[in-house]
Structure formats: structure tokens, C-alpha cells
Amino acid sequence: MLDPSVLIRDDRIQELAEYARNTGQKTLVDEMERLNLRDRAVLFRLLPKDVAIDVFERLDGALQSELVHGLGDEQVGDLFAALETGDRVQLMDELPAKVAKRLLNELPTRERGVTNLVLGYPNGSIGRRMSAKYIVLGPEQTVRQALAHVRARAAEVPTIYSLPVAGPGRRLIGVLSLRDLLKAEETETIGQIMSPDPIHVDAYTDEEDAARLCADHQFNALPVTDLEERIIGIVNIDTALEILEEEETEDAARSGGTEPLRRPYLSTPVVSLVKSRIVWLLVLAVGATLTVQVLESFESTLEKVVALSLFVPLLIGTGGNTGNQTATTVTRALALGDVRTRDVLRVAAREASVGLLMGSVLGVLGFTVVSLIYSVPMGLVIGLTLAAICTLAATVGGVMPLIGKALKVDPAVFANPFISTFVDASGLIVYFLIAKGILGI
Amino acid sequence: MLDPSVLIRDDRIQELAEYARNTGQKTLVDEMERLNLRDRAVLFRLLPKDVAIDVFERLDGALQSELVHGLGDEQVGDLFAALETGDRVQLMDELPAKVAKRLLNELPTRERGVTNLVLGYPNGSIGRRMSAKYIVLGPEQTVRQALAHVRARAAEVPTIYSLPVAGPGRRLIGVLSLRDLLKAEETETIGQIMSPDPIHVDAYTDEEDAARLCADHQFNALPVTDLEERIIGIVNIDTALEILEEEETEDAARSGGTEPLRRPYLSTPVVSLVKSRIVWLLVLAVGATLTVQVLESFESTLEKVVALSLFVPLLIGTGGNTGNQTATTVTRALALGDVRTRDVLRVAAREASVGLLMGSVLGVLGFTVVSLIYSVPMGLVIGLTLAAICTLAATVGGVMPLIGKALKVDPAVFANPFISTFVDASGLIVYFLIAKGILGI
Incomplete structure (x- = not known):
């Protein structure tokens, strides 16, 4: 496989130009991301114009802004005008305010209008990511008229596969897939064949919620309205998937x-x-300094039976693993909509049972092994502690993501590391209390 | 919001039927998944026929098979015939072999043919998930003819937005989006306007690879061929996204x-x-019993300075957290294609620097606090250990996912829990060696 950085290093520009022409977009994006600043600009300038725009739209904001700094004014102007509205606005957020303003002023009037519309919505809202260029049908249009309209405008809008229908005052009254339009008789009217009262969002909706709605319903595009239900844009599925990928990267x-x-x-x-x-x-x-304090408060116990300290990493590690397992499962179930916050008691009960069952298995094993190697009382301490820690960790691990969700904190934040810390400290307390009881110290 | 389980419990069947008619598909799927076996069948029987099929296709395999057991033979036959090929084959895998065979034999001839084709490909291959019903265009067709063809068949195929073009012997020679077809002049031929040599996969391709290819290129559908490059099916983006969601759930x-x-x-x-x-x-x-062995081998050191055991959970916890952070970042970068296995040395070098930098910050803090509360030598032990453990954990956490990938093991498997265990044991060795050196024991 050709490596563009090698071609650039060896000044094989002819071959690089050929590479730029013949390589798929996705591969180009990946390779661009791996090049250094200077080489990235070299490769970018060699891309055919239409490919360049698509590749640019798929780069991270920081890289986009660096590329813009390396291009000539005219090139930047052309690129900026060719971007989709949502991508253009995202780029403006990355650029110095002065540059962004100059570029905006140089846009053709119509493009400036739609850009300003999108800029009016807050960061994180779907209004900021929507495309303000779309095809709108009227309910009185015949299928033949509508089809002609779609064919005439197919080149200039980002998607034609999902078509909003607007009534008086551009109020959204229906939606029609291109497939249904093609299936219909030419003399039927749009009003007869559209799906009325379509699912839609207003422009202030959180971008993640809107994107999930679009993806969950397997829509090609989701209509966006203003607060008076007037159609003002659409989010197509590509944008929705980009938003979801960003959120997923964030959650991970x-x-x-x-x-x-x-x-x-x-x-x-x-x-x-x-x-x-x-x-x-x-x-x-x-x-984690909590664990130091817990251990300190049991220091005299530790001094009497140093062997107790041998099992500390094993016990808290097992607690951490159990908690992580549960938190992972419940967080994923939340993301898929299989569990909701009001299920908290059901989840707690289920996870307590799961933890107790697993803890019993581990406890019996731990008891047997430790009894054979050390002593039966020590075996009893380890076995009981394993059972208790697993139950505790599973319950906490199941409930924490739901609490996070209820508090509107990203459930992922509540996941693994925090649960480990909490389970470490409380598990140690359980351990030493059991040890004191059984060993009589 | 209406809760269908309440409606069923209170025998409010009229209202339930209305709920079934007026609720969106995605919500219906979510609610079905939350109901018990019996209630799920009750709600399912009330769904309008076309909705029922879509809802059924989106349920997990285990639930589908349970539902089938609760329906009458005729109902099952109708449902089975209406499913998309890929979904039908997946259901057959869940059902008892005898039932699956009977249902297959009862299918209309054409449906049986496509189902047998798909059944011929191994589990996990894209052939098993493709749709064997699609529209194929010929290069000599005019745009007008092609459009008429698409309109005539739009009702019976799962997607019309991406259209494969086949030459002699059904060999795949091009692909055309419906948008490009609509944009073209009516008298042009498909051969003139299609994109030649389209990206495609053969039916034996791993389903995840094919799905990612489809999603990465933002295709509406990806053509599937046999090993002789003859077109035999397509994967549409909905199926691709379903496959990716399954894989993601698995990775999580x-x-x-x-x-x-x-x-x-x-x-x-x-x-x-x-x-x-x-x-x-x-x-x-x-x-984790490795940690017990490590601690045992340092038992005499522990007996001399019991205070050393106080910091064990803090130190290994910090190591585990650092390792997790790195593994999470690198695993995600792998999934997004930002890092490849051959980058292993670059990643190791970067992560060693990151670990050393973070370890130095934590080490200085740890040294200061522990020196003030305990003693300067103890502070030195903790500070140096923190620096060493962070460097170690970050390097291991960065390299492990790449090794996993190179060994063709799911990188997620190598992530958090395994790294914690490894870092726990090696971190303890580092800790006690540093302690022995500095405290002179």
C-alpha cells in the first residue's frame, strides 16, 4: 500500500497526485489524520475539488482550522462556500473570530442567510447542526409536479430521500419518503400520500437527542422546525451518525x-x-486516600495479623471487577433504552441477587483454598468477605449509573473508576469487621 | 404516558389496541422488551400488520423465538414470509430445527429460493445478513427506462436509494445512487452516469467489516457479490447499523x-x-492471586513496616486508573482507525512520556503529603512508586490493546480488567523494591 508521507518525503508529487485521485474518501481522511501539519496541507491541495470538500467535512475541527491557515484566501473562500451549513458553522467556532467574520461576509447572500440562521441557535442544539437547505413539498402538488421539483433541485440539497411537506406559513404538516413518491400514481396529490403529523424536533432540541431519534427510527432525515412548528431545516442520517459517534467517543x-x-x-x-x-x-x-484512612483505623488489627494485608489487593480487585461488570451492563442497557431511571429498585434487587450468587461461588472457592493453605478461620474470613463484597459491589455498580442519569450526569462518568474507589473503601471496612469478628482481635 | 402493562393488567383492551395503533415503532419495541412473555404476546397481536413486522424485526432473537411460540401456525407463516431475508435467517437460527424447516417449506417458492441462498453462507459472514431482494440496472438502459423499472419495483425491495449495475453474467460493474438517476437527463444511459468499479464485498466477508465499510463511506447500501464478482445481494445501511450496534454492545x-x-x-x-x-x-x-504471592514474598518487609500496607490500595488503584485511561483512549483510537498495530512503538513512546509526566505530578504531591504526615523517607517511597507505577501502567495500557488487535483478539478483552490485574502485581513488586532500597530493610 502506498504511504503518502513517504511519497511527500521523496518528492514523488506525480504519484501523490495520482494517489489523491484514486483513493477512497474514508482512506484519505484516515491518512490525512496521520500526516503532520505540513504534509497534510500538501496532500489536501492535490485532492480533486469535490473530494476535497467531502474530506474536509469529515476532519476533526482542530485539523480543519489548521488546514485553513495553510491555504490561500481565495481557496479558503471557495471551500467555505461549498461546505454544508452545519459544517461551516462548526468550522467558524474553531477559527479566530476575525477570520470567521471575514469569511462569513464574503459568502454569497443566500449562503450567508442560511448560515446566520444556523448561527442563531445555541451550541449543542440540533439547530446548530441542521442543514438549512432542503426540498419542501406542498400538499396540493401532484406526484408528477413534486417529482419534477425534486429532480430539478436534486443537485443542490444534501438529501432528497426524505421530503418534508409544509402547509400555509411553512407549517410542517407531513413527510414523504422519496420511495413513496416514486411508488405513487402520477396524478395523486402529495396531501393524499404523505404521512401526516410527522415525528420532528424543534431547533433547540439537544443534538444528541435529535440524532438518536433519527437513528432509532431509521429515518433518512428528520425535519427540524422553529418553536411555531414552521419547517426550517433537516438533519440527515449522516449528520445524526456523526453526532452519535462524537457522543460515543465522549462516553467511552x-x-x-x-x-x-x-x-x-x-x-x-x-x-x-x-x-x-x-x-x-x-x-x-x-x-483513594479514603482507603489509607480506613486501613489506618484498622492498623492495630493489621499489626496483629499481618497475613490480613496479603489479601487486600485480591479482595478489592474482585470488588472492583464485579462493580465494573454491573456498571458496564447497566450503562449499556440505559443507552439502548432497555432500562430507565424508574427501574432503580428492580435493578438493585436483581443485582443484589446476582452479586450474592457470584459471591457465594467465589466465597466457597476462596474458603476452600485459603483453609487448605493458611487456616480454617482465615478461610472463613476470606470466603465471607468475598461474598459480602460481591453483593455490595454489584448493587452499587447497578444503581450508580441510574443515579447518574437521574442527576443528569453522564452515566459513563459514574461508571468504572468511581465505583472502584467507593467499593475499595467500603470493601476494606467489611473485610476488617469480619476479620475482627471471626479471628477475635 | 400510558403503560401497556397496566392496560393489560386492567383488561383495558380497547385502549391497548388504540395504543398499539398510535405509538411509534421504536417506542413499541422498547415497551415490548419490558413486558413479560404473556403480555408481550397480547400487545403484539394487537399491532397493525405492517407495524407488527417492523417491530418484530427489531426485537432480539430470543424474544422473537418466544413470540413465535405464542402465535398460531397461520400467523407465524404469514409473519415468516413477510420478514426480510436476513431477519428470517436469524430467526431460523433461534427456532428449533424442526420448526425452522417446516416454516421454510411453507414459504412461497421465490422466497424459499432467496432464503436458501442466504442460509448457504456461514454465520458471522455478511452473506447471512444481506438482502437478496434488490433492484439491478443494466448499463444499456436509459435513465427513463431505469426510472420506470425502479418505480415498478419500489414496493417490494428493502432499498431503492442505491442501485447496483450489472453487466453480462450479472457481473457487478457499477453503482448508481437514486439521486444521480433523478439528476440525469432521461435519454442518457446508465453506463454513462454510473460510478464504475464500485466498492463492494463478497458474501464471505466478516459482517462487522462489511457493516463498517458501509457506514464509513456513508453508503445507503453496499453491494454483495459471490466470489466471481456476480451481484447476489445488498446490505442496506439499516442492517449495517444494526450489526455495528450488536458489535458495540459486545465490545462494551x-x-x-x-x-x-x-x-x-x-x-x-x-x-x-x-x-x-x-x-x-x-x-x-x-x-489476582498473583498479588497474594507477591505480597507473601515481601511478608518480612511488611512485618517490619506495617505502615507500608496502608498505601497498597491507593497505589494499585492509581496504577489501575492510569492503565484504564490509556487503554480506553487507545482502544477508541483503534476503533476509529486513528491508530494501527504498526504504530505500537509510537504509542509506547507517547504513553511512557504521558505516564512519566502524570506520575511526576502525582509523585511530587504524594511525596509532600506523606512526608508531612508520616516521614520523609516514607514520602520518598510513595512519591517514587507513584511515578514508576504511572509510567508502567500507561505504557502497558497503551500497548496491550494493540497487541490484542495484532493477535486478532478483541482489543476490548485486553482492556480494563486484565490491565488492572497485571498492573496490580507488577506495581506491588516495584513498590516493595523501592521501599527496601530507601528504607534499608
Whole structure:
């Protein structure tokens, strides 16, 4: 496989141009993300114009803004005008305000109008990501007229597969798939064949909610209205999937106790990686000082039976694993809509049973092994503690994501690292209480 | 909001029927998944016929098979014939072989033919999930002819938005989007306007690879060919997204150390939950006995300075958190294609720097606090250990997912729990070696 960075290094520009012409968009995006700043600009300038726009739209914001700095004014102007409204607005957020303003002023009037419309909605709302260019049908149009209308405008709008229908005052009254339009008789009217009262969102809806609605219903596009139910844009499924991928990256990061990166991994500086993690790591480390305090309060017990300390990592590790298992399952069930916050008691009851069952299995095993190697009382301590910690960890791990959701905190934040810290500290208390009781110290 | 389980309990069947008519598909699927077996069948029978099929297709396999058992033979036959090929084959895998065979024999001839074709491909291949009903265009057709063809068949195929073009012997030679067909002049030929040599997969391709290809390229559908490049089916984007969601659920589960559930959480019996987790938990617990052995080999050191045991959970917890952070970031970067296995040395170098930087921050903090509360030598031990463990954990956490990928093991499996166990044991060795050196014991 050709490596564009090698071609650039060896000045094989002819071959690079050929590579740029013959490589798929997705591969181009991946390779661009792996190149350094300078090489990225070289490759980008060699892309055919229509490909360049599509590739640009799929790069992370930080890379987009760097590329813009490396291009000439005219090139930037053309690129900026060719972007979809949503992508254009996202880029403006990345650019210095002065540059963004200049580019906006240089846009053709119509493009400036739709861009300003989208800019009027807050960050994080679907209005900010919608496309303000779309085809609208009228209920009195015949199928023949509508089809001619679609064919005439097919080149200039991002999607034609889902068509909103508007009544007086551009009020959204229906929606029609292109497939249904094609299936219908030419003389029928749109009003007869459209689906009335379509599912839609207003422009202030959270972008993730709107994207999930679109994906869940397997829509090609979701109509966006203003607060008076007038159609003002659409979100197509590609945009919806992009939004969901961003959210997923964010959730994955948070559940691992880091902040999401804003650019591809290999082009993220080490210092930014540290920044994305250090705060969480410090918070968790401060939380973990709780375990030091717990152990300190049992220091005399530890001094009498040093062997107790041998099992500390095993016990808290098992608790952490159990908690993580449960939290992972419940967080995923929440994301898929299989569980809701009002199910908290059902989840707690189920997970307590699961934890107790697993804890019993582990407890019996632990008792047997430790009794044989150390002593029966020690075996009893370890076995009982395993059972108790598993039950505790599973219950906490099941309930925490639901509490997170109810408090409107990203459930992923509540997942693995926090549960581990909590289970570590409470598990140690359980351990030493059981040890004191059974060993009589 | 109406709760269907309440309506069923109170025998308000009229209202339930109205609910079934007026509720969106996605909501119906969610509610069905939350009902018990009997209530689910009651609600299902009240669904309008076309909605019933769509809802059925979106239920998990286990629930589908239960529903089939609760319906009459004729109803099952109709439902079975109306399913898309891929969904039908998936259902057959869930049903007892005898029932599956009987249903297959009762299918109309044409449907039986396409079903047998799909059944011929192995589980996990895209051939098993493709739709064998699609529209094929010929290169000599005019746009007008092609459009008429599409309109005539629009009702019976799952997607019309992406149209494969076949030459002699049904060999795939191009693809055309419905949008491009609509944009073209009526007298042009398909051969003139199609995109030649389209991206496609053969039917033996892994379903996840094919689905990702379809989603990454933002295709409406991806053509599937046999090994001789003859077109035999298509995967549409809805199916691709379903496959990716299944894979994601699997990855999420594995990274939390559990096996994925095969049905919605609340309708999964407690025993199945235990089964999905217990093996992993046992494997990890056996792994954790390594920590007991490490501590045992340093037992005399522990007896001399019991205070050392106070910091064990804090130190290994911090190591585990650092490892998780890195593994999460790198696993996600792998999934997004931002990192590849051949980047292993770059990743190791980056993560060693990140770990050392974070470890230094934590180490200085740890040194200061512990020096003030305990003693300077103890502070030195904790500070140095934190720095060493963070570096170690970040490097291991960065490299492990890449090794997993290279060994063709799901990188998620290598993630959090395994790294924690490994870092726990090696971190303890580092801790006690540093302690012995500095405290002179």
C-alpha cells in the first residue's frame, strides 16, 4: 500500500497526485489524520475539488482550522462556500473570530442567510447542526409536479430521500419518503400520500437527542422546525451518525476516566493527553486516600495479623471487577433504552441477587483454598468477605449509573473508576469487621 | 404516558389496541422488551400488520423465538414470509430445527429460493445478513427506462436509494445512487452516469467489516457479490447499523469483563446474568492471586513496616486508573482507525512520556503529603512508586490493546480488567523494591 508521507518525503508529487485521485474518501481522511501539519496541507491541495470538500467535512475541527491557515484566501473562500451549513458553522467556532467574520461576509447572500440562521441557535442544539437547505413539498402538488421539483433541485440539497411537506406559513404538516413518491400514481396529490403529523424536533432540541431519534427510527432525515412548528431545516442520517459517534467517543473516554480528545490520537500532543487525564487521575487519587484512612483505623488489627494485608489487593480487585461488570451492563442497557431511571429498585434487587450468587461461588472457592493453605478461620474470613463484597459491589455498580442519569450526569462518568474507589473503601471496612469478628482481635 | 402493562393488567383492551395503533415503532419495541412473555404476546397481536413486522424485526432473537411460540401456525407463516431475508435467517437460527424447516417449506417458492441462498453462507459472514431482494440496472438502459423499472419495483425491495449495475453474467460493474438517476437527463444511459468499479464485498466477508465499510463511506447500501464478482445481494445501511450496534454492545460488555447478554437487561433472568459474568470474574480472581504471592514474598518487609500496607490500595488503584485511561483512549483510537498495530512503538513512546509526566505530578504531591504526615523517607517511597507505577501502567495500557488487535483478539478483552490485574502485581513488586532500597530493610 502506498504511504503518502513517504511519497511527500521523496518528492514523488506525480504519484501523490495520482494517489489523491484514486483513493477512497474514508482512506484519505484516515491518512490525512496521520500526516503532520505540513504534509497534510500538501496532500489536501492535490485532492480533486469535490473530494476535497467531502474530506474536509469529515476532519476533526482542530485539523480543519489548521488546514485553513495553510491555504490561500481565495481557496479558503471557495471551500467555505461549498461546505454544508452545519459544517461551516462548526468550522467558524474553531477559527479566530476575525477570520470567521471575514469569511462569513464574503459568502454569497443566500449562503450567508442560511448560515446566520444556523448561527442563531445555541451550541449543542440540533439547530446548530441542521442543514438549512432542503426540498419542501406542498400538499396540493401532484406526484408528477413534486417529482419534477425534486429532480430539478436534486443537485443542490444534501438529501432528497426524505421530503418534508409544509402547509400555509411553512407549517410542517407531513413527510414523504422519496420511495413513496416514486411508488405513487402520477396524478395523486402529495396531501393524499404523505404521512401526516410527522415525528420532528424543534431547533433547540439537544443534538444528541435529535440524532438518536433519527437513528432509532431509521429515518433518512428528520425535519427540524422553529418553536411555531414552521419547517426550517433537516438533519440527515449522516449528520445524526456523526453526532452519535462524537457522543460515543465522549462516553467511552469518560467511562475510562479521561476527557475526550479533540483530535485524532496520533496528532494529539503529549501535553494534551496529560491534560485530558490528569484532573480525573488526581480526583480519583484523592478519593483513594479514603482507603489509607480506613486501613489506618484498622492498623492495630493489621499489626496483629499481618497475613490480613496479603489479601487486600485480591479482595478489592474482585470488588472492583464485579462493580465494573454491573456498571458496564447497566450503562449499556440505559443507552439502548432497555432500562430507565424508574427501574432503580428492580435493578438493585436483581443485582443484589446476582452479586450474592457470584459471591457465594467465589466465597466457597476462596474458603476452600485459603483453609487448605493458611487456616480454617482465615478461610472463613476470606470466603465471607468475598461474598459480602460481591453483593455490595454489584448493587452499587447497578444503581450508580441510574443515579447518574437521574442527576443528569453522564452515566459513563459514574461508571468504572468511581465505583472502584467507593467499593475499595467500603470493601476494606467489611473485610476488617469480619476479620475482627471471626479471628477475635 | 400510558403503560401497556397496566392496560393489560386492567383488561383495558380497547385502549391497548388504540395504543398499539398510535405509538411509534421504536417506542413499541422498547415497551415490548419490558413486558413479560404473556403480555408481550397480547400487545403484539394487537399491532397493525405492517407495524407488527417492523417491530418484530427489531426485537432480539430470543424474544422473537418466544413470540413465535405464542402465535398460531397461520400467523407465524404469514409473519415468516413477510420478514426480510436476513431477519428470517436469524430467526431460523433461534427456532428449533424442526420448526425452522417446516416454516421454510411453507414459504412461497421465490422466497424459499432467496432464503436458501442466504442460509448457504456461514454465520458471522455478511452473506447471512444481506438482502437478496434488490433492484439491478443494466448499463444499456436509459435513465427513463431505469426510472420506470425502479418505480415498478419500489414496493417490494428493502432499498431503492442505491442501485447496483450489472453487466453480462450479472457481473457487478457499477453503482448508481437514486439521486444521480433523478439528476440525469432521461435519454442518457446508465453506463454513462454510473460510478464504475464500485466498492463492494463478497458474501464471505466478516459482517462487522462489511457493516463498517458501509457506514464509513456513508453508503445507503453496499453491494454483495459471490466470489466471481456476480451481484447476489445488498446490505442496506439499516442492517449495517444494526450489526455495528450488536458489535458495540459486545465490545462494551467485554471491556467491562462480562459476556454480552442476548436479550434486553430486564428480561434477562438473574441466572443468565450470573453466567455472563462468573467465568470472567473467576479468571480475574485467579489472576489476582498473583498479588497474594507477591505480597507473601515481601511478608518480612511488611512485618517490619506495617505502615507500608496502608498505601497498597491507593497505589494499585492509581496504577489501575492510569492503565484504564490509556487503554480506553487507545482502544477508541483503534476503533476509529486513528491508530494501527504498526504504530505500537509510537504509542509506547507517547504513553511512557504521558505516564512519566502524570506520575511526576502525582509523585511530587504524594511525596509532600506523606512526608508531612508520616516521614520523609516514607514520602520518598510513595512519591517514587507513584511515578514508576504511572509510567508502567500507561505504557502497558497503551500497548496491550494493540497487541490484542495484532493477535486478532478483541482489543476490548485486553482492556480494563486484565490491565488492572497485571498492573496490580507488577506495581506491588516495584513498590516493595523501592521501599527496601530507601528504607534499608
